[in-house]
Every structure is written in C-alpha cells, then in structure tokens.
Amino acid sequence: MSLNLNLRKQQVLEAVVEDHIITAEPVSSRTIARKYQLGVSPATIRNEMADLEEMGLIEQLHTSSGRIPSQQGYRYYVDWLMRKSGLTTDEEGQIHTVFARQARELALVVQHAIKLVTQLTDYLVFFSGPQLEHTALQQVRLIPVAPERALMVIVSETGWVENKFVEFDFPVTVDDLEQVAGVLNDHFRGLTFSQITRTVLRSVYQELTEQRLLLDYVLEIMESLARRDYADGLYLGGARNVLKQPEYQDIQQVRKLLDLVEGEQTLREILHETTGEGITVRIGRENRQDQVQDCGVITAVYLLGGNIVGAMGLLGPVRMDYARASSIVDYIAQSLSGYLSGHP
Amino acid sequence: MSLNLNLRKQQVLEAVVEDHIITAEPVSSRTIARKYQLGVSPATIRNEMADLEEMGLIEQLHTSSGRIPSQQGYRYYVDWLMRKSGLTTDEEGQIHTVFARQARELALVVQHAIKLVTQLTDYLVFFSGPQLEHTALQQVRLIPVAPERALMVIVSETGWVENKFVEFDFPVTVDDLEQVAGVLNDHFRGLTFSQITRTVLRSVYQELTEQRLLLDYVLEIMESLARRDYADGLYLGGARNVLKQPEYQDIQQVRKLLDLVEGEQTLREILHETTGEGITVRIGRENRQDQVQDCGVITAVYLLGGNIVGAMGLLGPVRMDYARASSIVDYIAQSLSGYLSGHP
DNA sequence: TGTTAGCACTCTATGGTTCAGAGTGCTAAA
C-alpha cells in the first residue's frame, strides 16, 4: 500500500527522515528549506508537514517542536524513498581481504566479519553459527580416550568440524568403535544431516547387531548435532558502539540492550525467523519480540552450497541509517555466502 | 604495615565501610551512632572520624558531607577488619549441583559457573579457559579430510580436547599421517605441553626422515597450542547486573565497562597476573590496568592435578562487598579445582 | 488555487535564586 504522496510530500518526508537520522533531533520546516533546497518557503513545508502528520508518517513531541518520523514514516522511507548507499570500494576491499585470508574455520570467519561490521557501523552485530542440517557428511571418527569414553569427530563435506564426547555405560574396544565408524561412513557419507536422521533407524541396526547398544549412544549424539538448530553458536559484537547513539544516553535503554546481549535468546529468535532471500528490515513494533520494539533490525541469511546455514543481523535504534546498514548487511551476507561456497 | 588503630577507630572505620557498601551514600556520625551501637555519641564519633580522615582512611566529598572510605580505607578493611561472610548451605548446595551435573567439557562447566556467580552477585564475572601448558598429552590423531588437509585432534590426559586443521602445501597420504601420529604418540604421550616443545627438536626428526616436511606443519600447530597462554578462551557474564550498582548510572562508566567486556584484553591480563594461591583482592589504583583503576577486582586461580590451568575474577566498583565477593570467588575456585581433579 | 510573509502563541531548556535539611567542627561544660 503505497499511500500516494505527491513528489513534494515525498521530498519533505525524505528530508525529515534523513535529517533526523543524522542529527537525532526534531527537524524544523526552516531546516528543511535551508538544507534541502526544495525551492519553497518554510511556510509551504509546514503545510506539507501538517498533512504528513495527519497521515501518520511524522509526529511532534510537543506542539512547538519540529517533526520526527513515525515508525510508519520510516517504513515508507525504507520501502519507497531510500536509496541504497552502497559501500566505498575501499570498504569492499577491506571485506574481501578479511574473507580471503581465512582458514576454513567458520567460527573465526564469523568473528572477523563481526569485527569488520563493528568498524563499519555503530550498531549491534550478531551472527548465528552455521547449521549442519543441510550439509553433507564427509566422515565420522570415533576415537577412544578412556575405556568408557570416546571422542566423536564429524567432518562435513564443507570442511566444518564438530566434536563431541560419547560416554558409554560400559567399556568399549577400539575394534568396536572402528567397526561402528566404518559402517556409519559407508552408509551416510554424502548424505545431509537431515537425511541421516530419517534413514538411520531403518538401515544400520541390522548390520551391527553386536554393537547395537554402542550404536544407540552414537546415533543419539549424531542426531542431536543435526537437530541443533540455533541452540548454539551466537556470535556478537558492537555493543559498546551502540552507546554512541544518543538514544542510549538513558541508562534504562542501555540495560535493555545488555539484557539482549547477555540473554542471547531473543537475538537467536530474530535470526531464526529470518528465512527469505535478500535482507529483511523490521522497524520498531514490526518486530515480534517485545524487547526490540523500539529498535530497528536488519537481517539476512547466508548460504552454503545453496542452503541456508545461518543468518546475521544488525540492531540499532529505530532511528538507524537504514540505507547504509542494509547495504552493509546485504554485502556481508553475500560475500560470506560466496566465500563459503568457494567463490571468493 | 598495620597502621595501629585503637579498637574504637577500627569499629568506626568498619562501620563506615560496611554502611557505605550497603547504601552507596556518605556515612554520617549520627548514622553510625544509631545503627552500630558503639555506646558513644555522634560527637565522639566525629572526633574519631576526623582522626581517620587525617590518616587517609576515609574522606569527605565536601565540608559538610558524611564520610566515605578512601581506597586505603578499603584496603585496611580487607586486610584487618573484614569477616569472610561464607555462603549459606543453600548456596553451597547450588554450586555443588552445578559442578556435579556436568560432563567433562570444561567450556560448559565454566559457562555454568558464570551463570551461577551471576545469580549470587551483581558483579562482572570472568574466567580464563584452561591452559594445556601443564597438562599431559594422552594422544594425537591426524585425520585426513582432503588431499592437502588434515584434522589434528589432541586429547589431554585430563580429557580436554583441541582440534585444529593442518593445511599442507602438498598432498599427504593416510599412511603418512598415521605414521606421524604414531611416532608423536610414542614419544610424547604423558608429557606436558611445555615439555613437548623442549624435546621436540631433538628426538623426533631422526625417526621420521621421510615425513620431515609434513612434520614441520604438525609440530608448528602443536607448539602453537601449547604456547597459547591466555590468547584464547575468555568467558564472561554479569555485565548487565553491574548496571544495578549506582556507580554505573553514569553513561561514561558504563562505556568503560563495555570496553572492558568487548576488549577482553585487559581482563585476560588481569587473570594472567593472578598466580598465587588463595584469592587476590585489588582495590582501585592497586590495579595495574588503567581501565580498572576505579574498580575492585577479586581473582583466584583454579587447579587441575596440582597445576594452575586457569583463573577467575569478579569485578565491581571500588565500593564492592569484598567480604561476600571474596567468599564466593574462594568457594567457586576451590570447588572447580576439586571437581576438575575428580574430588567432587 | 497554491504560496508565502508576518505574527501570535506554545513549549522547552537554561540559569538564577531561595530555602530546607543534613552534617560537620568547635567550644564549653560535665
């Protein structure tokens, strides 16, 4: 619903939004007339502003203050007026350097990406780690470390590695472990983890009648790894930068932000809800999570071999620079996807 | 240097410190007379206070305000007056439950310990992860994952596991990897990582003339793991709790705290300096790190098999409850050490 | 009909002033 605005109203709204994003202050008609050369006087702009206010796109804090955008105003801006700002070639270069330099340890890559975004913006950055769910298994190893314990190492075809202890209630032999690992590899190599949990029950048990007990333990762990969803691996940074934003001069706001950071659950939820392609922008009350109803949130997923394996987000005050922030999220998510899929 | 104080001066100082810790307000002579029954009038207490101020143990914000402890005052209190408060049996029970329930993954144990301390206090909690340095090697595995890549899994005798990719510049065979792993195990099993770096050069190279190139890569990684010091594995929590303290109503203070949290380096340094037995209390300018000169810091190491493998810390405002905080650090560090060494 | 100059009106933020209250230091008496 485009809410038909004539050109000048659009220009005024754009001016209000962009000026407010920069200054964090209410924007007066005079400021717009002076800074944004619309070729009309403040009085005319005041008339337009009165209309925009009636439509709910801008609002006043009190009768004699300038206007600030309402959440709908930001939404209109993001949908119709915003020009993606793009990054400088210098910034793009920086990003590529970071991705190109990395070894194949995703945790490290993500941590460097966070540092990067932290330098590029003053918002909170957060990533969910990669999920195994849709990646294929390359091999499984079971390494004995004690009579009743083994280390299970799972290598995905994408080079991602997980390890977990398996604790048995009885002693196991090296032979047993190797045999089980062998059968698992024969059966499951090349399958994705979501496929494995389906087929597990049918095929393997017959072949390993002797180690059935042992297998119980091992399969349980493999399943839990595949089912792990977003329960693990939230990476974040930039909290201290956000304090530069004037809306976080109030200690209450800061506390809410820290709750978000330490709680992690809400951020996980936000990333979990992100599924579509491209970037998602949620402004204030558009967010389903209570704790971020006065924040702007920009998210995007990243891919590996065509599958969604994780997501990233940028969180700031409602008055955030959506043009720049969404450019950055877009670019980083795409670069990361490209890098992971081997097209650096 | 005990700074001889007569009994009443000690009582007054104790009252000033403890009342200030609770209320965060300057303490007046009248308050002390009323709440701390010393059997003398406010006027007498004022005389004692004047003396204590002259000795530099307490100070006034302005001529007509009550007194607050100076940093030396806190020091005197911690050294001579403080009675360790001990934990309730309920709290001790909670702690044991947490430690008893865990599998042998230290990262998890530490994370739970942090959560626990976060509930018990309103200070920032931080742990350094365990160091391999003084733990013995149990085994090394080299698992091929691609022609030029292998996964190196290192299991310590304490059940701690590390893995790292080894990237070769040339294809390696399974046989090569197994041979190298075999020799490494033969030579180094049971040695601590610090010992390994010493003996490496002498003994292994002769035996593996053919795989010498391959060995270069592998040994480099093993060395880097052993040398890792505190470069990795800082766990922390409780930042949002600290905001409850009135000294963090000021946004500047909050920013300093967040810098500490996100920077991590300073906290690592603090833990790294902690070496002695028992707990260490550093008050304000006693800290060597600029960023925490207006904080109180309590640290303790934790042990595994008699060796220091990590440390923990509690950080709050100078006006922190040293009695309770140091009891907690003491108890948690000891419980953790006990648990790790298998005496739960 | 759309635009704009002019003006009255409103609201906020700032600085100054006053005043009560809390707390001290000192003196003199017990």
Added chain:
DNA sequence: TTTAGCACTCTGAACCATAGAGTGCTAACA
C-alpha cells in the same frame, strides 16, 4: 574523655523568569 549545643557550610530541590525555537493561522500575493 565525652558530649550537648550551636554556628557554619554545602547540596539539592523547588521555583521562577526568560530567551529561543518552532508552529499554526491569517491575510496578502502571484
């Protein structure tokens, strides 16, 4: 040595007055 009494000091809250920014409205103008 202790303490009651009192003068003195400083803070913080409350209360103004005022300047300034910005608006809405009206009436004139293109």
